Amino acid sequence: xxxxxxxxxxxxxxxxxxxxxxxxxxxxxxxxxxxxxxxxxxxxxxxxxxxxxxxxxxxxxxxxxxxxxxxxxxxxxxxxxxxxxxxxxxxxxxxxxxxxxxxxxxxxxxxxxxxxxxxxxxxxxxxxxxxxxxxxxxxxxxxxxxxxxxxxxxxxxxxxxxxxxxxxxxxxxxxxxxxxxxxxxxxxxxxxxxxxxxxxxxxxxxxxxxxxxxxxxxxxxxxxxxxxxxxxxxxxxxxxxxxxxxxxxxxxxxxxxxxxxxxxxxxxxxxxxxxxxxxxxxxxxxxxxxxxxxxxxxxxxxxxxxxxxxxxxxxxxxxxxxxxxxxxxxxxxxxxxxxxxxxxxxxxxxxxxxxxxxxxxxxxxxxxxxxxxxxxxxxxxxxxxxxxxxxxxxxxxxxxxxxxxxxxxxxxxxxxxxxxxxxxxxxxxxxxxxxxxxxxxxxxxxxxxxxxxxxxxxxxxxxxxxxxxxxxxxxxxxxxx
Amino acid sequence: xxxxxxxxxxxxxxxxxxxxxxxxxxxxxxxxxxxxxxxxxxxxxxxxxxxxxxxxxxxxxxxxxxxxxxxxxxxxxxxxxxxxxxxxxxxxxxxxxxxxxxxxxxxxxxxxxxxxxxxxxxxxxxxxxxxxxxxxxxxxxxxxxxxxxxxxxxxxxxxxxxxxxxxxxxxxxxxxxxxxxxxxxxxxxxxxxxxxxxxxxxxxxxxxxxxxxxxxxxxxxxxxxxxxxxxxxxxxxxxxxxxxxxxxxxxxx
Ligand SMILES: Nc1ncnc2c1ncn2[C@@H]1O[C@H](COP(=O)(O)OP(=O)(O)O)[C@@H](O)[C@H]1O
Ligand SMILES: [Mg+2]
Numbered sequence: 001x002x003x004x005x006x007x008x009x010x011x012x013x014x015x016x017x018x019x020x021x022x023x024x025x026x027x028x029x030x031x032x033x034x035x036x037x038x039x040x041x042x043x044x045x046x047x048x049x050x051x052x053x054x055x056x057x058x059x060x061x062x063x064x065x066x067x068x069x070x071x072x073x074x075x076x077x078x079x080x081x082x083x084x085x086x087x088x089x090x091x092x093x094x095x096x097x098x099x100x101x102x103x104x105x106x107x108x109x110x111x112x113x114x115x116x117x118x119x120x121x122x123x124x125x126x127x128x129x130x131x132x133x134x135x136x137x138x139x140x141x142x143x144x145x146x147x148x149x150x151x152x153x154x155x156x157x158x159x160x161x162x163x164x165x166x167x168x169x170x171x172x173x174x175x176x177x178x179x180x181x182x183x184x185x186x187x188x189x190x191x192x193x194x195x196x197x198x199x200x201x202x203x204x205x206x207x208x209x210x211x212x213x214x215x216x217x218x219x220x221x222x223x224x225x226x227x228x229x230x231x232x233x234x235x236x237x238x239x240x241x242x243x244x245x246x247x248x249x250x251x252x253x254x255x256x257x258x259x260x261x262x263x264x265x266x267x268x269x270x271x272x273x274x275x276x277x278x279x280x281x282x283x284x285x286x287x288x289x290x291x292x293x294x295x296x297x298x299x300x301x302x303x304x305x306x307x308x309x310x311x312x313x314x315x316x317x318x319x320x321x322x323x324x325x326x327x328x329x330x331x332x333x334x335x336x337x338x339x340x341x342x343x344x345x346x347x348x349x350x351x352x353x354x355x356x357x358x359x360x361x362x363x364x365x366x367x368x369x370x371x372x373x374x375x376x377x378x379x380x381x382x383x384x385x386x387x388x389x390x391x392x393x394x395x396x397x398x399x400x401x402x403x404x405x406x407x408x409x410x411x412x413x414x415x416x417x418x419x420x421x422x423x424x425x426x427x428x429x430x431x432x433x434x435x436x437x438x439x440x441x442x443x444x445x446x447x448x449x450x451x452x453x454x455x456x457x458x459x460x461x462x463x464x465x466x467x468x469x470x471x472x473x474x475x476x477x478x479x480x481x
Numbered sequence: 482x483x484x485x486x487x488x489x490x491x492x493x494x495x496x497x498x499x500x501x502x503x504x505x506x507x508x509x510x511x512x513x514x515x516x517x518x519x520x521x522x523x524x525x526x527x528x529x530x531x532x533x534x535x536x537x538x539x540x541x542x543x544x545x546x547x548x549x550x551x552x553x554x555x556x557x558x559x560x561x562x563x564x565x566x567x568x569x570x571x572x573x574x575x576x577x578x579x580x581x582x583x584x585x586x587x588x589x590x591x592x593x594x595x596x597x598x599x600x601x602x603x604x605x606x607x608x609x610x611x612x613x614x615x616x617x618x619x620x621x622x623x624x625x626x627x628x629x630x631x632x633x634x635x636x637x638x639x640x641x642x643x644x645x646x647x648x649x650x651x652x653x654x655x656x657x658x659x660x661x662x663x664x665x666x667x668x669x670x671x672x673x674x675x676x677x678x679x680x681x682x683x684x685x686x687x688x689x690x691x692x693x694x695x696x697x698x699x700x701x702x703x704x705x706x707x708x709x710x711x712x713x714x715x716x717x718x719x720x721x722x723x724x725x726x727x728x729x730x731x732x733x734x
Contacts, residue, residue, distance in 0.1 A: 428533075433569045435553035436529050436562075437583035437639065438590065447582060451573030451622065 028217075029086035035059065038186055041086050045155050045189075048162060058175040058185030065179045068313075071342040072371040072403055075284065075311045078249055085187045087217045128153060128192040128208045138192075140204065149233075150195040151206050154222055157193035164195060168226050172255035172292045172319070180251040180286040180313075184220045188253070191221035196231040196262075205461055207236040210250075218249040225255070227262035229295060234265040236464060248273075250309075251286045260295025260322060265303070267460050269468050272308035274475075277366075279338030282310025289316035293325030293351075301328035302345065303459040305468045307475040310339060315373065317346035320354035320382075327356040330456040332468075334449075334475050335368030335400070344373040344405075349385035349415070358389040361453045364400035365476055371403040378415040385415045393423040394452050396445075396476070446473035482507045482678050483548075483647055488539035490527045496537070497523045499703035505647070508675040512689055512714060513682045515700035516722045521682045522566055524700070525651045529563040530556050543647065557583075558590035560646030564636035564653050566682075568624050576619040576635060577605065580642050587643060608641040612668040629656030637668045648672075649680045654688035666691030686718040701729055 029040050038059055042052040067077065128138040128151065144151050150161060157165050175185035192208040210221060227233055237254075250272065258264050266289075275282025285308075291300035302316040318327025329345035347356035356376065364370040370393065378385045393402035404421050426448055434444035450457065450469050457465050488501040497520050505511055513521055527534050528541065530553030541548040548556060571579065585595040596604065609616065612634050624632050633653050640648055650669070654662055669692055673679065681692055689697070689711060697714045699707040701722070706729050707713065717725075 427569065429569045430571055432529075432531055432553065433565065433571070434579075434583070436557050436565075437579070437643065438554055438557040438587040439583050440552075440554045440586065443582060443586065447574055447579065448571055451571055454573035 027086075027088045027090045028084055031084050032081050033083070033085060033187070037085055041187060041189060044086065045158070047158060050166065051158060054170070054175065055186050055188075058182050059187075061176045062179065062182035062186055065176075065182055067179050071313050071373070072369065072405075073311050073313060073340045073342050075340070078284065080183075083249060084217045085220070086189055088189075128206075144202070144204075144206075147200050147203070148197040149200060149202055150193065152193055154188070154191040154193050154224070157224075161193070161195070164226065165193070165224070168224055168255065168257055169222075170255075172257060173253050173288050173290050178288060181253050181288040184222065184251050184253045184288070187218075188220045188222045191223045191252070193223075194225045194233065194235065196225075196227045196233045198228040198259075199230045200228075201231065202233040205234050205236055207238065209238045210252075218251065220250075221252050223252070223254040224257075225264055225266070226257045227259060227264050227298075229259045230261040231259075232263045234461060235267070236461065237266070237268045238271070248282075249284045249286070251284075252288070254287070254289040254316075256289075256291030256300055258291065258293050258295065258298035258300050258322075258325075261297045262295060263299040263301075264291065265301045265459075266291070266316070267303040267464060268305065269460075269464060269471065270304065270306045270308055270312075271471060273310075274308045274337065274339050275310040277337045279310065282339075283308065285309035285312045285314060287312075287314045289314065290319065291317070291327070292319040293322050293327060293354075295325070296322040296351070297324045298322050299326040299328070301326075301330070301459070303328075303330040303456060304332070304343075305453075305456070305460070305471065306331065306333040306341060306343060307471050309341070312339075312341040312343055314343045315345055317348070318356065319348045319350065320356065320385075321350045322354075323351040324353045324355075325351055326354070328459075329356075329358045329360070329374075330459045331360045332363065332453040332456045332472070333360070333370055333372075334363040334472060335365070335370045336475055337366040337368060339366075339368040341369070342371040342373055344371075344375075346375040346377065347387060349376075349378045349382040349387070352381070352383045353385070354382055355386045356388075358387070358391070359455055360389075360391045361456055362391075362393045362402050363396070363449060363452070363472075363476070364393070364402050365396035367399045369401045369403070371405060373405040373407075375407040375409070376417055378410045378412050378417070380411045382412050383414050385412060385417075387415075387417045389417075389419045391419070391421045392452070393421075394449070395423065395425045442473075442477060445476055449473070449476060482544060484540075484542045486540050486542075488524075488527070488541060489537045490523060490534045491537055492523070492534055497534070497703050498527065501539070501700075501703070501705060503698065503705065505678050505680065507646075507678055508673075509696065510673070510679045510681060510692060510694045512692075512694035512697045513680060513700055513705075514684055514686075514697060514714065514717060516684065516726070519700045520703045521684075521700055522651055523703075525563055525566075525649045525680075525682055528556075528649060529553060529561060554586070555590070557643075557645075558587045560677075562640050562643055562645030562648045564633070564640060564648065564650040566651040566655070568632045568636055570625040570627075571623040572625050574623050575621065576623050576638075579623050580605070580639060583639075584642060604642065608638060611641050611671055612638045613664050614638045630658065630661040633657055634661065634665060637665050641668060641672055644672075646677050647680070648677065649682065651682045652684070653681075654683050654685060662688065663691060686714040689714045699725055701725060704729075 029037055038055050138152050173181050176182050194206055196202055256264050272283035293300055300318050320327050327347050333341045333343050335341050360372045362370040372391045376387045391404050406419055430448055431444045449472055457468055483505040485501050485503040488498055490498040515521055536549055581601055614634050697709050698705045
């Protein structure tokens with residue numbers, strides 16, 4: 001047995017750190033999925049009629065749709081009738097400010113290292129904390145409000161800013177876009193809403209922290225970000241879930257709308273419970289994320305660090321409609337043990353002089369499977385469109401797999417599309433070289449992997465980059481040596 | 482400092498080292514020469530702890546400790562340094578970051594405080610002069626896209642930073658032009674003291690004009706078949722290795 005294999009045999013992946021759960025009194029929908037449940041959710045949230053109709057329409061379409069099977073992932077089918085579609089911590093009255101939020105709920109976030117106490121936060125980061133089906137708290141609302149920025153839970157937005165929600169909901173990801181998006185449109189419970197008015201640069205990072213606590217509960221949240229002309233926002237999403245033997249479903253939808261000269265940076269550090277070493281349990285992460293560069297010179301940039309989930313199915317995409325608009329996708333996807341990830345992006349060039357850049361870094365260890373799936377589509381009108389794609393795979397050991405599926409469709413002869421792909425193995429040579437300088441194997445792997453992912457990590461806001469680096473190291477801890 | 486006794490090592494069942502004996506004392510420079518494939522790099526790798534090589538017999542004592550029992554990183558922390566014949570590239574990791582990680586792990590092992598960024602950078606500045614290495618090179622990814630000469634120079638720079646007790650230089654001269662050779666040798670000579678020792682592996686005597694050895698050993702077919710002083714290197718330069726091969730091969734018959 002070669003050394004690579006031998007060290008991989010010693011694989012003792014570190015226990016998932018956020019695997020605990022708490023018991024709180026919950027307000028739950030009955031298990032199962034039908035029109036009654038959807039009405040129940042909508043009523044619970046005191047929604048207007050149009051939104052209920054919208055949900056029901058999505059549900060009816062969903063019933064006619066088939067679960068997609070084209071992705072390179074294999075998992076037992078989800079029984080949608082066995083899930084619960086709404087679970088929320090019982091709060092006697094709706095908290096009007098952070099001070100009124102149940103301290104026990106705040107404690108959950110403290111334990112995750114997410115302080116919702118505005119005074120305690122060192123950096124200016126506003127957080128919307130979503131627990132199971134509802135948003136429990138949003139910080140810095142007042143500070144942001146002074147600039148005209150709206151940052152609140154989706155439910156609140158439906159109540160307070162119905163005209164905005166109505167205008168943009170489903171405008172980027174139509175309710176019937178795909179199987180999971182349709183399901184989400186029918187049953188979504190909460191999420192974040194963010195609106196940056198014309199000419200405003202959002203002075204702090206906006207972030208949503210998703211936490212699944214309840215068992216047998218799917219989390220279906222929606223995020224909607226609207227950036228008006230010449231505005232800027234950087235948005236971060238983080239997530240964890242308790243360790244449970246059953247698989248849990250997370251099917252979110254994120255929509256981003258960027259008007260002329262607007263820029264939206266969306267970063268995700270995804271750390272859902274990946275299942276145990278044998279592949280038992282873990283989150284199914286079936287997410288639809290899409291942004292539209294609607295205005296000229298607008299820019300949307302997706303950065304994702306995907307370390308968790310048992311199965312990931314996710315393709316954050318950009319529709320480059322405005323002339324001179326720019327779409328970017330930076331991704332690090334790590335899979336270990338029995339994890340499976342099929343992730344990538346779509347760049348759809350519609351406007352003239354549109355540019356897109358794709359940097360994907362896959363890291364596979366254990367018996368995991370890691371696929372990049374990317375589409376670059378240049379439409380007829382998109383004169384001088386440019387795309388550059390770089391897809392790298394790093395393998396640790398020889399029982400994992402890395403796959404690249406690039407699709408390129410060009411309908412304008414002036415387009416320039418470049419695709420580069422590499423596959424490398426984390427070398428015994430590299431590790432030995434580090435060892436010989438006094439660096440132990442664990443740190444050597446962390447060093448090498450972070451070096452490999454550097455171009456992507458550099459895109460993250462500073463403090464999250466540090467977190468992400470630690471997370472990469474943690475995910476791969478014990479994978480070599 | 483270092484005692485190698487009857488060292489045998491093989492790779493995938495093929496014996497490569499077949500009974501090496503060597504004694505290195507503090508303050509000494511030993512040169513190990515020999516034709517290609519004689520086992521020089523293997524010896525260096527075994528001393529550094531590369532696991533593909535299986536030690537089948539013999540022992541190695543380094544400063545009173547059983548070297549072969551130690552993990553490679555602990556050998557490094559104890560003061561064994563190998564300047565690689567083929568230094569590897571680590572994309573995305575700057576030399577600076579790499580060395581800082583290394584140095585602080587070594588310091589931790591020795592019960593010393595980690596160096597803060599300021600102290601580390603000033604130490605780097607000082608050592609950079611020694612091998613005339615450019616700051617720009619150190620902020621680039623480790624060895625990636627470095628020329629052969631830059632890689633070797635970087636090895637010696639790392640050696641200067643880590644201040645090893647025993648340095649093993651594996652063909653550090655190969656791929657160096659005469660100026661680079663002078664600079665690198667100069668660095669090595671300045672690092673020499675009566676507390677450390679150097680093993681220089683080479684198959685050209687050229688390097689030994691710059692780094693003057695106290696002893697010269699000829700390795701052939703996994704054994705040290707001849708030892709002498711600097712004059713032996715000159716003799717090899719003049720006559721090649723064939724006469725030694727003949728001597729050994731005829732004795733074996
Ligand atoms: N990984 C390996 N697998 C098989 N044989 C090897 C391996 N590494 C070295 N050898 C063999 O061991 C012998 C000694 O090699 P080496 O120590 O590199 O010699 P030198 O450095 O003196 O040129 C050579 O015959 C070489 O082919
Ligand atoms: Mg050699």
